[in-house]
Amino acid sequence: MVRRTNVVLRRIYPIAPRDLEQAGTVSTHVRRELLALGMNPDVVRRASVVCFEGEMNMVLYSQGGRIILLVKEDRVEILFSDHGPGIADIDLASQPGYSTAPDWARELGFGAGLGINNMEKNSDLFKIRSRVGEGTVVRATILVGVPFF
């Protein structure tokens, strides 16, 4: 039987494509929300990094979408969903060093091809589903270990 845990906090953030002035702000909000809940610094840092990588990917490559932060008693879940263009080969896209980033993204210091791998490494559970032409959904979960409330 799956044990249901209460949702402690839920936040929904819209992400606009190519909005470089704002890119990264959702992650800083997420970080502050988690710090305000008094969560373990390691969990806060990992969740913030996962969120930042995902947010930058959405801003740089997607046609926009949203990030949902769900804090439960035993975990932090971050859900990313976008409106396309979708990832044709997820295994390839997850390989460190593989990148399809255009020059303008690289000039901003991103697009080194480490993002998805870094999200995966900082998460306890990580899942990507994608359909070309429709969009990509990522669920990243960071386990808190013991309930912190």
Place this chain on the structure above:
Amino acid sequence: MKLRDIAELLDAQFITGEDQADREVTSAFAADLLSDVLAMVKDEGVLLITGMTTPQVVRVAEVMNMGAVLFVRGKLPTASTVAYASGTGIPLLATRRIMFETCGALYQEGLDPARRKHFPVDHGTPDERGS
């Protein structure tokens, strides 16, 4: 190493956060590639040495809980980025020295390199690994 000593050593100016001149940074990491900062820096309270001045530099420093950002090569972030940084409490410094000289001087003074995670690309290129 204290930010005050770093500023003195490199003729660096505080752009914001001068009130935190006594803050200690644990170690340093130098890069213009923010992807690498996000993927490789293990420690917190690290000094980020960079020539990149986009708003994302400060946001990366914030999510990574870094100690301060030092801009090299005489580059300065925009006013809105500075204002944002003041809100986060992350001190920003700027020096006209190039990155090589900056790192060399700090290393010579005994500032440690940031401990790094296992580099994701330590074992060859994606082409080699994919086969």
